[in-house]
Structures are given as structure tokens and as C-alpha cells.
Amino acid sequence: METKHLLGLDSTSLNDITTIIDTGFLFRDILERPIKRVPTLTGKNIVNLFFENSTRTKISFELAEKRLSADITNFSSSTSSVKKGESLKDTIQNIHSMKMDCVVIRHPIPGSSKQLTNYVDSVVINAGDGTHEHPTQALLDMMSIKEKFGKIAGIKVGIVGDILHSRVALSNIYGLVKLGAEVKVCGPSHLIQRNIEDLGVSVTYDVDELIEWADVLNVLRIQNERMGLGIIPSIREYREFFGITQSRLENHKKEIVIMHPGPMNRGVEIDSQVADGDQAIILNQVLNGVAVRMSVLYLLLGDINLEV
Amino acid sequence: MKKNILIDSAQIENILIRMSHEIIEKNINLDELCIIGIHSRGDILSYRIADLINNKKLCKIKSGHIDVTFYRDDFMSNLGSHEIGPSNINFDINNLNVIIIDDVLFTGRTIRAAMDEIFSYGRPKSIQLGVLVDRGHRQLPIKANYVGKNIPTSSNQNILVHVKEVDGQDEVILV
Numbered sequence: 001m002e003t004k005h006l007l008g009l010d011s012t013s014l015n016d017i018t019t020i021i022d023t024g025f026l027f028r029d030i031l032e033r034p035i036k037r038v039p040t041l042t043g044k045n046i047v048n049l050f051f052e053n054s055t056r057t058k059i060s061f062e063l064a065e066k067r068l069s070a071d072i073t074n075f076s077s078s079t080s081s082v083k084k085g086e087s088l089k090d091t092i093q094n095i096h097s098m099k100m101d102c103v104v105i106r107h108p109i110p111g112s113s114k115q116l117t118n119y120v121d122s123v124v125i126n127a128g129d130g131t132h133e134h135p136t137q138a139l140l141d142m143m144s145i146k147e148k149f150g151k152i153a154g155i156k157v158g159i160v161g162d163i164l165h166s167r168v169a170l171s172n173i174y175g176l177v178k179l180g181a182e183v184k185v186c187g188p189s190h191l192i193q194r195n196i197e198d199l200g201v202s203v204t205y206d207v208d209e210l211i212e213w214a215d216v217l218n219v220l221r222i223q224n225e226r227m228g229l230g231i232i233p234s235i236r237e238y239r240e241f242f243g244i245t246q247s248r249l250e251n252h253k254k255e256i257v258i259m260h261p262g263p264m265n266r267g268v269e270i271d272s273q274v275a276d277g278d279q280a281i282i283l284n285q286v287l288n289g290v291a292v293r294m295s296v297l298y299l300l301l302g303d304i305n306l307e308v
Numbered sequence: 309m310k311k312n313i314l315i316d317s318a319q320i321e322n323i324l325i326r327m328s329h330e331i332i333e334k335n336i337n338l339d340e341l342c343i344i345g346i347h348s349r350g351d352i353l354s355y356r357i358a359d360l361i362n363n364k365k366l367c368k369i370k371s372g373h374i375d376v377t378f379y380r381d382d383f384m385s386n387l388g389s390h391e392i393g394p395s396n397i398n399f400d401i402n403n404l405n406v407i408i409i410d411d412v413l414f415t416g417r418t419i420r421a422a423m424d425e426i427f428s429y430g431r432p433k434s435i436q437l438g439v440l441v442d443r444g445h446r447q448l449p450i451k452a453n454y455v456g457k458n459i460p461t462s463s464n465q466n467i468l469v470h471v472k473e474v475d476g477q478d479e480v481i482l483v
Contacts (some may be wrong), residue, residue, distance in 0.1 A: 029394050030378070035428040038378040298378070 001299050005124040007113050008133035009174040017175055020299060021143045024292040030067070031291055041070040044101045044301050049092075050127070051077040051107040056262050056286065057127050057137070061104050064293035070301075073100075088112065089119055096120040102301055105129075123300045131165045136296060137261050138171035140289040142179065144281055145216055147288065148257055153180030158210040160186040160242060161220025161269055162231075164193055168261045169220060173199050186210040187220075187242060191231065207242050211249065216257040219244050222269045235268050246273040257281055314459060314467070317478035320440070323456040324353065327438055328360035330454050335405055340433065342370035342401065346410040346422050347393040352471045353440060354409035370404070372397035379421035401430040407454075411469035413439040416448035441480055443467050 002013050009017065030038060046065050050058055058074075065072045081091065088107070095103070102123040105113050110132035117124050128134040146152050157176055163169045163185045173196075176183050183201040185192060192203060204210050211217065222238060232238050239245070244258065258270070258280040266272045275282060315323070335341045338361070345354025351373030358371040374395040408422050423435060438454035443461045461467060461482070470479045 023392065026375075026378075026392055026394055033428055034430060037428070039381075039424070040378045 004300070005113075005117055005126075006135050006296055006300060007117070007124065007126045009135045009138055009171050009178070010133065012135065012175075014178045016299075017139070017142075017178060020139055020292065020295050021146060023299060024139070024143045024288065024295040025147075027291040027294040027298075028288065030294075031287065037067050037069060039069045040298055041065070041068040041301055044068075044070045045073070045099065046070045046102040046104065046297070046301075047073045047075060047095055047100045048127075049075045049095070049103060049105045049107075051088075051105070051112075052128065054106055054128070056289065057106065057134075060286070060289045061127060061136075061293055063290050064297055067290070068294055068297055070102075070297070088115075092116055092119050096122065102297070125296060125300065128167055130167065131170075132167055133171045133174070134167040134261075135171050135175075136289070136293055137168050138175045139296070140285055140292045141168075141172055141218060141259060141261070142175055143288045143292050144259060144285045145181070145257075147284070148281060149215070152176065154182070156182045156184070156213060156215045157218060158184050158186060158214035158216065159218045159220065160207060160210060160244065162191045162222060163187050163196070163220070164191045165223065166220050168218075172218060173201055177201065184210060184213060188232065188238075207244075208248065208252070211244075211252050211256060212254075214256060216259060217244060218259045218261070219270050221261065221263060222265055224265065239268055243269055243271070244274050245271045246277075249274060249279075255279065259285055262286070312482040313479055314482050315441075315457060315480035317472075320456075320478045320480070323440065324356055325360060327454045327456060328357045328364065331357070331407060331438070332361060332365060334436075334453070335407075337405075338365060338367050338369055340403070340405050341407065342372065342399065342404045343407045343409060344371070344397065344422075344426065345373045346408065346418060347373055347375040347395075348391070348474065349469050349471055350408075350410035351393075352473050353411060353469075357409060357438070370399045372399070374422060374425050376418055376421035376425050379425045380417065381421070382417060395425070397429055401426065401432050403431070403433045405434045405436065406432040407436045407438055409438045411440050412467050413437070413442045413450075413452050413455075414445055414467075416446045416450035419450050420448055440469055441467055 002016050048061055100122050104125045104127050106127040108130050110130035112129045113124055113126035126135055142152055145155055149155050159169050173183055177200040185201055186204050186207055189205055258274055260282045264270055264275055343354050343358045345351035358369055361369055375393045377392045436453040439452045440456040442452055442455045442458050445463055466483050468481050470477055472478050
């Protein structure tokens with residue numbers, strides 16, 4: 001690996017991204033075995049620092065670490081001294097003096113994982129930093145696309161939702177563009193960054209145009225916590241204009257793969273029928289999530305040079 | 309680097325035929341037998357041995373291959389870059405007599421890792437080991453049941469097994 005940490009896909013090379021995804025498929029194999037555990041990271045200490053709520057990512061990282069036989073420590077801010085006013089830096093330095101090999105961090109402030117690398121010499125893995133990046137989610141999305149289509153280059157990926165606040169969207173854009181996929185984003189105009197075309201993507205405000213164009217749709221969650229802020233007038237209005245509904249898909253007589261990073265708001269950005277339909281690979285994404293995180297941990301903590 | 313051919317392709321063929329006959333002799337019930345090769349090279353040799361047994365006894369024995377990288381104790385200091393391949397055992401390994409096939413038996417650590425990996429698939433009835441070359445220098449108490457050729461070496465030498473599927477030619481060389 002060229003990189004020591006996984007902070008975001010913007011700062012990760014094409015080679016590293018390809019290696020992580022290809023190695024991910026080997027770990028997928030291991031997850032199909034009767035005993036889903038390998039001794040590879042025996043004796044390595046990993047701490048999961050979660051300063052923000054998470055179900056999928058946290059469980060997925062924990063499982064990945066356990067299946068590589070690492071020793072893990074969990075930390076969540078709601079039950080820690082952060083509540084007593086301890087700063088991020090102090091928390092980290094204390095944890096660091098306990099000799100951790102790797103820190104997995106989720107934090108609401110963009111750039112927090114990068115900041116962390118100044119304080120510790122452990123391997124740092126970003127599990128989501130505010131509205132910045134969520135690299136492992138994008139890696140598992142890309143792995144799922146590769147599993148479905150056999151390749152990533154040339155695949156047309158549509159991302160629909162609140163692009164502006166989505167770390168999933170940003171990491172996906174960086175990764176997919178590097179791997180040669182075509183990316184088009186779609187959402188309410190005030191929820192898409194100006195000049196986002198500079199990242200190598202195209203923009204549409206018409207979800208039907210997006211469906212007609214895309215091979216894959218990555219449907220982002222509409223973050224309910226932002227509803228009160230007046231960003232989206234109403235859930236019903238959003239569904240009317242941007243929701244991936246069964247009737248909307250039926251109007252386009254074509255096959256399209258549906259992805260969603262979870263958690264889903266059924267009936268808002270995605271219909272239950274669509275989410276549970278044959279074209280959805282959402283649960284596959286979850287399985288690939290464990291595999292790709294095993295791959296990241298193995299490659300970063302193993303400090304090995306692979307020619308995959 | 310001087311290239312010194314220790315075993316040529318005709319000899320390799322003869323050795324594999326002899327090993328397959330030894331396996332048939334020691335394993336009366338071929339239905340309970342499976343052959344698992346270790347990536348890379350060992351898997352190719354194992355499929356050749358399986359084919360030889362199949363042709364001789366007109367049967368179809370179970371065969372598969374594994375990559376033991378994730379099970380190694382020395383993967384961090386291991387011989388540098390190594391291309392990891394997938395493992396493929398698409399049958400139930402419980403209560404089978406397993407024969408592990410590898411190209412070169414050296415420290416024994418690969419075989420230890422292979423046994424660990426096989427146990428993650430189930431509980432075999434027994435495990436036997438076949439290697440094309442035994443070059444000595446064991447660091448673990450492991451011994452092969454079927455040996456193609458014993459070649460004593462010094463620890464600064466290296467033995468490479470080439471197979472035509474990967475390297476274009478069958479040969480065992482000393483470098």
C-alpha cells in the first residue's frame with residue numbers, strides 16, 4: 001500500500017483502491033466458510049472511536065476486526081469522558097498511550113481523522129468525518145458494482161439525494177471517477193455543490209433523466225435530522241420529485257441496479273417495493289462492507305506490498 | 309544468478325505418476341479421499357495428480373485448492389510480494405482423508421498454515437502431505453507422506469518449481 005492511513009478516497013491512489021477492492025473479494029470467500037475467522041491480525045490492537053451514532057459501520061468494522069482475530073476496544077462518546085468535557089486531542093492521546101496499532105474513527109467534524117494523524121502514530125481509518133468522506137462505504141459500493149458488472153470503468157453510476165451534506169456521495173465520486181466510471185449526481189439544486197462538475201461528474205435535476213441514463217442508482221438517505229432546518233420543504237414533496245418509486249422505475253422499461261448506503265427511509269427516498277425488489281443489491285452491500293473492511297485492515301496493518 | 313536444472317519436465321511427469329500410484333496404494337477408499345493443493349504451483353500439481361488418479365482408476369476424486377496467506381504466522385516478513393489467489397474447496401471436507409499437495413517442503417510453516425485453513429472448513433478424518441521436493445531445514449515437526457525427490461540444500465539457496473501453466477515450462481531449478 002502506498003498510503004499509511006485511510007482518510008479519504010481523494011488521498012488514496014488508484015492502485016491502492018484497486019488492491020483494496022480485489023483483496024476484498026478474497027475475504028468475501030472467507031465469509032462463506034463454516035468458520036469465518038482467520039488468524040491474520042492476531043495480537044494487533046484496534047480501537048473503534050465512535051463520536052457519532054452508527055449501526056452498520058460500527059458492527060461491520062467490529063465484525064471485520066474480529067474475523068481477522070484482532071483485539072478490539074470500543075469507545076462511544078455518549079458513555080465516555082467526552083461528556084465531562086475532555087477534548088478530542090486528550091482523549092486520543094490517552095488512548096494512544098495504551099499502545100493501539102490502529103484507530104477507527106467516526107466524528108461529526110470534517111477533517112477530524114486527518115487531525116488525528118498528528119497526534120498518534122497508529123494507523124488511522126476514517127469511518128466517516130462529518131460531511132467530508134466515508135471511504136469504506138464508497139469502497140464497498142464500488143466492490144458491489146464490480147461484483148454485479150465485473151468491472152467499474154465505463155459503468156454509469158447515478159447518485160441521487162442530498163449530495164451537499166453526503167460524505168458517502170463525496171467518497172463515491174472521488175473513487176468512481178478515479179476508477180473510470182461515469183458519475184451523474186441528482187438532487188434538489190440547493191443540495192448540490194456549485195462547481196461539482198470540477199470533480200469530473202455531471203449534474204441533473206431531473207430524476208427521470210437520471211434513471212434513463214444510469215446502470216446503477218445509489219440512493220442516498222434523506223437525513224431526517226436536517227428536516228427541521230428548512231432545507232427540504234416536506235418529505236412528500238421530496239418523494240414526489242426525487243423519490244425512487246416503483247411506478248417511476250416501471251415507466252422506464254430498463255434494468256437498473258439499486259444501491260442504498262442505509263439506513264433507509266422507506267417511502268421517502270426509496271419505496272419498499274424497490275428496496276426489496278430483485279434489482280436491489282442493498283443487503284449484498286452490507287456483506288461486502290465486512291469484506292472490504294477486512295481488506296483495508298489487513299492491507300494497512302499488515303504493512304505488506306501486494307502485487308494483485 | 310546461475311540457473312541449475314535439478315528436475316526436468318519428463319522427470320516431473322514420472323514423479324507425479326509415481327506419487328499418484330503411492331496415493332492409490334495407501335488410500336483404498338477413493339470416495340473418502342480429497343486432494344487439496346496450495347497456491348501457487350502446489351494447486352497445479354495437485355490437479356495433475358488428481359487427473360492421473362482419475363484416469364488410472366476411472367473415478368472422479370474431490371480436489372480443490374487453498375491460498376494460505378491469511379493463515380501464515382510470518383506474512384508480515386514473508387518473502388516480499390506475493391500474489392494472493394482465492395481458495396476453492398466446493399465440497400464438504402468433514403470425515404474425508406485430505407492430501408495436501410505443495411511444490412516445495414521447506415520450513416513447514418506453509419503446511420502448518422494449510423492445516424489451520426483446512427480445519428476452518430471442517431474436521432477431516434486425516435491429513436496427509438505430498439510434496440514434489442523436500443529441501444530440508446524444517447522448523448516445525450512436519451513430515452511428508454509422499455515425496456517426489458529429496459534435495460538437500462543450504463539455507464542460502466532457493467529452489468523454484470516452474471510449471472508450464474504459469475511459467476511456460478515444467479522444471480525444478482536451484483538458484
